[in-house]
Amino acid sequence: MHTLLLLIIPVVFMVVVLFLKGKTAGYAALTSSILSLVVSIIVAIHLHFNGYFDEFNRTWISSFGINFHVGIDGISLILVLLTTFLTPFIIVTSLQKENENSSVFYALILLMQAGMLGAFTAMDSFLFYVSYEVALIPIYFICGLWGGENRIAVTLKFFIYTLAGSLFMLVSIIYLYLQTPGNHTFEISEFYKLNLSSTQQTWVFWGFFLAFAVKIPIFPFHSWQPSTYTTAPTAGTMLLAGIMLKMGLYGLIRFVLPIAPDAVAHWNTLTEILCVCGIIYGSVIAMRQNDLKTLIAFSSLAHVGLIAAGIFSMNVQGIQGAMIQMFNHGVNAVALFFLIDLLERRSGTRLMDKFGGIASVNKKIAVVFAIVMLGSVGLPLTNGFVGEFLLLMGVYQWNIYAALFAGLTIILGAVYMLRLYRNVFFGEVSDAGRSITPLSMMETIMSYKLVVLIIVLGIFPNLLLNLSAPAVTKLLNLIANHSNMTATL
Amino acid sequence: MNVVIALTITGILNLFGSIFSYRKITPLLSILGLATALVFNSMYWNTSQPFFNHMMVMDNYAVAFGAVCMVLAAVLIIFYNRFMGDEDHHLPEVLSIIVFSVAGAIVMVSYTNLLMLFLGVEILSISFYILAGLKRKDLGSNEAAMKYFLMGAFSTGFLLFGIALIYGATASFDLSAIAAFVKLNGATSNYLLLCGVLMILVGLLFKVAAAPFHFWTPDVYQGAPTIITAFFATVGKIASFGAFYRLFSLCFAPISTEWSGVIMVVSIITMFIGNITALQQKSLKRMLAYSSIAHAGYMLLALLSPAYMGASGILFYSIAYGISSMAAFIIIHIIQTQTGTDEAMGFTGLKQKNKTLAFITAISMLSLSGIPLTAGFFGKFYLFTSAIEGGYVLLVCLAVVNSFISIYYYFKPVIESYFKNSHTDTVIQLKNTEAILLVLLSIATIVLGILPGLIPSI
Numbered sequence: 027m028h029t030l031l032l033l034i035i036p037v038v039f040m041v042v043v044l045f046l047k048g049k050t051a052g053y054a055a056l057t058s059s060i061l062s063l064v065v066s067i068i069v070a071i072h073l074h075f076n077g078y079f080d081e082f083n084r085t086w087i088s089s090f091g092i093n094f095h096v097g098i099d100g101i102s103l104i105l106v107l108l109t110t111f112l113t114p115f116i117i118v119t120s121l122q123k124e125n126e127n128s129s130v131f132y133a134l135i136l137l138m139q140a141g142m143l144g145a146f147t148a149m150d151s152f153l154f155y156v157s158y159e160v161a162l163i164p165i166y167f168i169c170g171l172w173g174g175e176n177r178i179a180v181t182l183k184f185f186i187y188t189l190a191g192s193l194f195m196l197v198s199i200i201y202l203y204l205q206t207p208g209n210h211t212f213e214i215s216e217f218y219k220l221n222l223s224s225t226q227q228t229w230v231f232w233g234f235f236l237a238f239a240v241k242i243p244i245f246p247f248h249s250w251q252p253s254t255y256t257t258a259p260t261a262g263t264m265l266l267a268g269i270m271l272k273m274g275l276y277g278l279i280r281f282v283l284p285i286a287p288d289a290v291a292h293w294n295t296l297t298e299i300l301c302v303c304g305i306i307y308g309s310v311i312a313m314r315q316n317d318l319k320t321l322i323a324f325s326s327l328a329h330v331g332l333i334a335a336g337i338f339s340m341n342v343q344g345i346q347g348a349m350i351q352m353f354n355h356g357v358n359a360v361a362l363f364f365l366i367d368l369l370e371r372r373s374g375t376r377l378m379d380k381f382g383g384i385a386s387v388n389k390k391i392a393v394v395f396a397i398v399m400l401g402s403v404g405l406p407l408t409n410g411f412v413g414e415f416l417l418l419m420g421v422y423q424w425n426i427y428a429a430l431f432a433g434l435t436i437i438l439g440a441v442y443m444l445r446l447y448r449n450v451f452f453g454e455v456s457d458a459g460r461s462i463t464p465l466s467m468m469e470t471i472m473s474y475k476l477v478v479l480i481i482v483l484g485i486f487p488n489l490l491l492n493l494s495a496p497a498v499t500k501l502l503n504l505i506a507n508h509s510n511m512t513a514t515l
Numbered sequence: 516m517n518v519v520i521a522l523t524i525t526g527i528l529n530l531f532g533s534i535f536s537y538r539k540i541t542p543l544l545s546i547l548g549l550a551t552a553l554v555f556n557s558m559y560w561n562t563s564q565p566f567f568n569h570m571m572v573m574d575n576y577a578v579a580f581g582a583v584c585m586v587l588a589a590v591l592i593i594f595y596n597r598f599m600g601d602e603d604h605h606l607p608e609v610l611s612i613i614v615f616s617v618a619g620a621i622v623m624v625s626y627t628n629l630l631m632l633f634l635g636v637e638i639l640s641i642s643f644y645i646l647a648g649l650k651r652k653d654l655g656s657n658e659a660a661m662k663y664f665l666m667g668a669f670s671t672g673f674l675l676f677g678i679a680l681i682y683g684a685t686a687s688f689d690l691s692a693i694a695a696f697v698k699l700n701g702a703t704s705n706y707l708l709l710c711g712v713l714m715i716l717v718g719l720l721f722k723v724a725a726a727p728f729h730f731w732t733p734d735v736y737q738g739a740p741t742i743i744t745a746f747f748a749t750v751g752k753i754a755s756f757g758a759f760y761r762l763f764s765l766c767f768a769p770i771s772t773e774w775s776g777v778i779m780v781v782s783i784i785t786m787f788i789g790n791i792t793a794l795q796q797k798s799l800k801r802m803l804a805y806s807s808i809a810h811a812g813y814m815l816l817a818l819l820s821p822a823y824m825g826a827s828g829i830l831f832y833s834i835a836y837g838i839s840s841m842a843a844f845i846i847i848h849i850i851q852t853q854t855g856t857d858e859a860m861g862f863t864g865l866k867q868k869n870k871t872l873a874f875i876t877a878i879s880m881l882s883l884s885g886i887p888l889t890a891g892f893f894g895k896f897y898l899f900t901s902a903i904e905g906g907y908v909l910l911v912c913l914a915v916v917n918s919f920i921s922i923y924y925y926f927k928p929v930i931e932s933y934f935k936n937s938h939t940d941t942v943i944q945l946k947n948t949e950a951i952l953l954v955l956l957s958i959a960t961i962v963l964g965i966l967p968g969l970i971p972s973i
Contacts, residue, residue, distance in 0.1 A: 087968045089827075090900070159887040170934045178934050182926060189886075190919040197911055200900045229908075 028069045029096045029147050030082040032106065035062050036140040043133045052121045055132035059113040059139065066110040069098050074493055081149065091203075091211040095149040100497025104349050104490060105146040105269075105276050108356045111479075112268045113139050118472060119364055120261045123371065131172065131261075134164035138265055145273050151199045151281070152212040155192070158237075158273060162188055165258075165265060172259040184254040191240030191247070195277075198233030201226075202285065218284050218504060224292065231289035234282045235297070241274030242330050244297070245304030255323035260367040263319065267326050267359040272352050275330065278337045279345060279501070287340070287505045294338040298424070301338065302431045304331030309438035313445065318366045318376045321446060322359065325402070325439065329355050332435050335428065336417035342502055344420020349494040350487055351413025354401070357483070358410060361398040361476040365391070368469060369450075373458035378446060383455030388462045392451050394473040399447055401480040403439045409483035412491075516566045517555035518573070518581065521548060522618040529614060532607030541607040542596035545614055549589045556581050556621075569689065570628040575973040577625030579830050580757040584620040587749045587837050588613060590952060594845055595742050597949060598852070609649065613746065616642030620754035624761065629678045629688040632758055636674060636722065639754060640667050643747060647739040659738025666721070666731040674718025680711030694766045702770040712767055712774055719762070722755040725811045726785040733792075736804035741851060744800065745844030748807045749837040756814050760829050763818055771819075778818050779910055785812030786917040793924050799847050800857045802924055803840070806883065809921060810836050813898055813914055820901030827972040828897040834970060835890035835963060839882040842956045845949075846876050853943050862928045864937025871950050872943060873932040878957040882964070884925040885918055890963035897967075 039058030043051045072078040081097030098106055117135060120128075141164070144157030162185065169181040202217050203210050205226075222230065239247045255263050283290060290297075308327030315321035333351050336344035368391070369384075370376045385392040397408070404410035414436060422429035450459075465473065483490065525548025532541040559573035566572070573581075592613060599606070619638025626632045644667060648660025682688060684707040685696040702708050721728040736744045767774065789809025796802035814836075817829035847857055849872065854861040866873040882891035895918065899911045945953075963969060 087966075089968065089972055156887040156892075159892075163881070163886060167933065170930070178930055182923070182930065185926070186919055186922050189922060190916075193915040193918055194912070196896070197899065197903070197908070197915055200896075200903050200911075201908065203900070204904055 027082060028065055028072070028080045029098050032062055032065050032069070032110075032143050032147070033096065033140055035065065036136040036143070040133045040136040040140070043129055043136060046129050048128055049121065051129035051132045052117060055136055056114060056117045056121070058136055059110070059117055062139070062143075063110040063114060066103075066106050070103055070107060070493060073098065073100065073103055077496075083149075086150075086153070090152070091209055091213075092152045093150045093211075093213065094153060095213065096144070096147040096153070097149045098147055100494040101276070101279060101349065101501070102146050103497075104353050104494050105272055106143060108272065108353050109139060109142050109146065109269050112264065112356055112360050115360055115364065115472060115476075116261050116264045116268070118468060119264065119367060122466075122468070131168065134168050135261065135265070138164040138168075138270075142269055142273060146276060149214055150212045151202070151214050151217065154214070154277075154280075155196055155199055158192055158195075158277075159189070161270060161273065165262060165270065168262040168265070169254065169258040173257045173262065174259075175257070176253075177257045180250075180253045180257045184250040187240055187247075187250040191237040194233045195237030198230045201233070202230060214280065217281075218508070220285070222286065224288050227286040227289035228292070231282060231286040231293060234277065234286070238274035238277045238282070239300075241277070242271055242334055243274075243327065244300050244331065244334055245307055245327070246300070248304065248308075248327055251327060252320055252323040255326070256317060256320045260363055263323075264360045264363050267323070267363065268356040271326075271330060272356060275333055275337065275348060275352055278334065279348065283337070283340060283345075284501060284504050284508065287508050290338065290340060294340070294424075297338045298335055298421070298428050301331045301335035302428055304328065305335070305432055305435045306438070309435060309442065312442040313438065315442075316378045318369070318378060318446065318450070319363070321378070321442065322362050322366065325442060326355070326359055328435050328439065329402075332414065332417050332421075332432055335432050336420045339420040339424035340502075340505065341420050341423050342498060343416045343423065345498050345502070346491055346494065347413050347416025347418075347420055349498065350490045351410075351417055353490055354409040354413050354483060357476065357479055358398060358402045361480070362402060364472065364476070365395050365398060368465070369462065372463055373461045375458050378449045380458040381450040381456060382453045383451070383459045384462050385451040387455060387459055388464060390465055390470070390473075391462060394477055395451065396447065397477050397480060399443050401484070403443050404436055407481070407484045409480045409487070411484060412487035516571065518552045518559075518621055519618050521552040521555055522614055522621065524548070525552070526611040526614040526618065529607045529611035532611075533605075538607045541610050542592055545592050545610045546589055548614060549585050549592070549617070552617075552621075553582060553585045553589075556585065565627070567631075570631045571622065571625045572627050573625055575971075576757075576761065576826055576830075577621075579971075579973050580624035580753065580833070581621045583830070583834055583837060584617055584624070584750045584754055587753070587841055588617045588746070590841060590956070591742065591746050591750070593952060594745075594848075594949070597946065598742055598848060599740070609646070612642045612645055616646070616746075617750065620750055620757075623754045624757035626758070626761070627690045627765075629681065629690070629693075632762065633671075633675060633678060635754075635758065636671060636718075639751065640671065640722075643667070643751060646743045646746065647735055649740050649743060653738075655738035656740065657738075659735040662731050662738075663735045670718050670721035670728065672718075673714050673721070677711045677714025677716075677718060680707055680714060684708035684711060690762070690765050694769075697767060698769045702773050709773060712770075713777070715762065716774060716777060719755065719759045720781060723752060723759060723811045723814070724808050725781050725815060726788040726808065727781075729785065729788065729808045729811075732808055733801050733804045736807070737798060737801045741800060741844055741848035741857075744804070745841050745848075748803070748844060749841050752807060752811065753833040753837055756811075756829060756833060760817060760826065764822055764825060768822060775819055778815055779907065782812050782815035782819075782910065783913055785809065785815065786914060787812075790917045790920045790924075794920065796924070797859070798857050799859060799861075799928060800844075800851075802927075803843055803847070806921065806924070807840065809917060810840075810883075812917070813895065816898045816902040816907070816910065816914065819907050819910070820898070820905045824897075824901035824904060827970075828894075828901045830973055831890075831897050831967065831970050832894035835882060835894035835960070838956050838959055838963075839879040839889075839891055842875055842879040842953055842960075843883065845953065846872060846879070849943065849945065849949070854941070859927045859931050862931035863935050865932035865943065867937060868941065869943040869945055871954065872945055875953045875957050876932050877929050878960055880925045880929050882960045884922045888961065888964045890960045890967070893964055893967040
């Protein structure tokens with residue numbers, strides 16, 4: 027029932043917010059997101075200590091065997107927590123700025139939250155597909171209405187790209203549905219029981235892969251991403267980079283690995299190469315960027331490439347690493363975009379060469395940025411380290427050379443992030459650097475929260491790892507059984 | 516046969532409207548007549564009652580499709596009266612033609628005899644030829660009527676020829692007799708029968724505007740008054756598909772191997788021609804005309820589906836498409852009359868000029884492009900599922916490719932309405948009744964998208 031509550035809260039508040047005006051709308055949205063956070067923490071406590079699997083199941087469209095079936099297991103939980111943790115941050119960031127039509131803006135954020143939570147908790151593949159798409163519409167309007175220059179072309183490209191991928195997923199889902207015995211069903215757990223031949227698995231695999239590869243994005247399906255991240259308003263970028271792309275990674279774990287394990291085993295040489303290409307490509311391009319937002323967008327491409335590589339390595343380290351890194355990347359990305367937004371609002375620019383010497387003007391922001399940056403680079407004792415370490419270990423077990431190249435992410439990551447930090451915070455104080463006024467009360471609190479989160483998760487990664495461990499083990503057992511079954515056939 | 520009788524009486528009463536000078540109330544009269552017919556219609560639900568010596572049967576299929584046509588026609592009459600009522604001196608006659616064409620539509624979806632199919636098609640088409648030329652002093656409208664008439668008459672010839680050939684092969688006009696014959700003998704080397712099927716196929720593909728028989732559509736849709744175009748694109752198309760699917764599922768299903776290849780190819784080229792040509796249109800009316808061609812391509816998928824899914828699938832799709840398309844054409848009519856252009860720039864800054872209208876534009880365009888939580892998505896989902904069940908996975912993949920091609924042009928008015936600012940201060944007026952009806956159409960789109968179970972399986 028808690029899961030249902032998680033989905034209902036944002037939808038109800040969305041309607042309420044539409045009738046409010048200005049800041050009040052923002053505070054109502056904030057209330058909603060904090061309520062969701064509380065509920066998700068309750069679910070986490072239940073699941074972790076009582077092993078209680080929270081679910082809700084009602085018939086939705088009976089003639090098609092579609093159920094409104096939502097539930098939260100360990101894998102969903104990490105992403106639900108990510109969503110509920112980050113949404114308040116995103117709303118607070120937006121509260122700092124005056125947006126025209128703010129009630130619509132906050133309503134769209136809440137609708138998007140509902141869509142993403144729906145995708146992360148769906149136990150029915152039809153519901154998953156619908157939620158996956160529903161999350162796309164609000165972000166389209168957020169980017170289109172409040173985005174920067176050239177937003178119309180950029181957002182349309184983003185929309186068509188993502189929808190094109192996911193429509194192939196729809197074909198895969200329908201195909202699987204028709205393979206289920208008796209009165210067909212869209213239940214994901216029924217999909218797990220199917221015995222698909224390797225040809226069938228291959229087609230299903232590519233259908234899903236297209237959808238998720240666009241969303242994540244995996245090289246070479248990424249071309250929508252940098253421009254969209256750069257053009258979108260900060261809240262939109264945070265939603266996209268922090269949470270939305272995790273829908274793709276989550277989909278890989280939830281659908282692709284257990285349903286088509288043989289196809290993954292057969293094709294993962296190719297997919298791993300694509301992921302590693304993405305890692306290097308993203309990092310190298312990030313090294314040459316001047317616009318801070320674009321830089322982070324390309325670095326994000328590298329980071330998620332590593333996560334996807336870990337998932338495709340199909341072992342416990344890879345997947346556990348992916349789980350924790352999904353959360354950490356979300357936190358780090360949102361933190362970075364938050365700080366960049368903070369700089370942009372003060373100085374009116376996000377170009378690296380305009381900044382300089384902020385460290386001597388505003389020490390607090392320099393320290394916070396340093397910690398966030400180190401988390402993003404993956405320094406030990408920050409949150410980024412554990413995830414990257416596990417991911418690289420997973421990839422290493424699959425293939426040592428892949429791990430060798432994937433490991434470049436740490437070195438290259440340090441190169442572009444330290445370059446960024448040097449240019450923005452050290453050197454001579456520029457005009458833009460001088461304009462960085464002290465942090466407001468709200469901003470200080472937010473920054474400290476993010477810093478605490480980064481350090482705590484770096485020192486105690488088990489907080490997250492334990493939550494997902496049972497579910498991941500179960501998933502891997504399922505895959506192992508599945509492979510044996512097809513092997514004996 | 517109360518439905519057809521009620522409609523015919525309504526039509527005739529309308530005709531007398533000008534003579535006995537009650538033309539003011541003819542819109543009301545038409546709506547009442549349609550409502551009465553709708554009530555009679557729904558009384559046949561689950562009865563499968565035959566009429567006229569088994570030449571028609573009011574089974575659930577007929578009742579459902581008939582209801583859709585009548586509801587859409589009623590919506591249309593309300594708008595027609597609002598938009599044209601004051602200036603149109605032939606209001607009663609126009610209304611009676613609309614009502615007569617609905618009677619034709621009813622015959623088209625309930626026939627069990629090929630002669631009735633022909634009659635229905637003719638009643639509908641002849642009304643349409645007249646409606647297309649309503650703006651007598653407008654060159655485009657005249658062109659539309661002329662083109663529609665010549666091409667339509669030509670295609671009806673094919674239909675009739677096909678019927679004759681099938682009669683020659685099977686010695687019957689009756690669908691069940693033909694079905695029995697086909698089932699017993701198959702079609703192997705029965706070239707008379709095969710030619711007949713092919714001829715009928717050509718005739719009907721013309722009526723539903725499938726490529727390569729679609730060339731009349733853009734000109735007719737653009738030339739005819741917009742509100743009438745809405746009628747062609749919704750009621751005309753739905754009734755034609757009702758007739759099409761009924762014939763091929765009832766009669767020719769046993770020899771589907773003979774014609775499914777044709778349908779498949781036609782479906783593919785229809786989708787691609789419709790969507791790709793729509794991309795390049797400046798006039799939104801013409802764009803919607805091409806998009807309606809593309810929709811015919813999707814709807815052809817139903818003919819390739821197993822029987823138990825196809826009928827419900829095509830019904831749901833028709834409803835979804837009918838509602839959204841009707842709303843879209845009406846919006847274009849409103850924009851066109853108030854800004855003087857039917858190009859996308861008429862929509863620029865619509866969110867400032869009229870919030871309701873911008874919202875309805877967004878909903879109907881999202882539904883036409885098949886975005887989830889709108890009826891259009893579930894319609895597509897229904898057809899895709901049934902076509903994959905029929906074994907046409909690759910065809911569905913092509914349909915999917917078309918789905919995202921179509922987003923590009925469906926989003927044009929949405930982008931204009933929401934993401935661009937207008938430089939003029941003109942306000943787009945929307946009367947209350949219009950607003951209520953349009954909002955109702957949008958609500959129906961969303962409700963059917965969330966709870967598609969509301970439409971019963973037939």
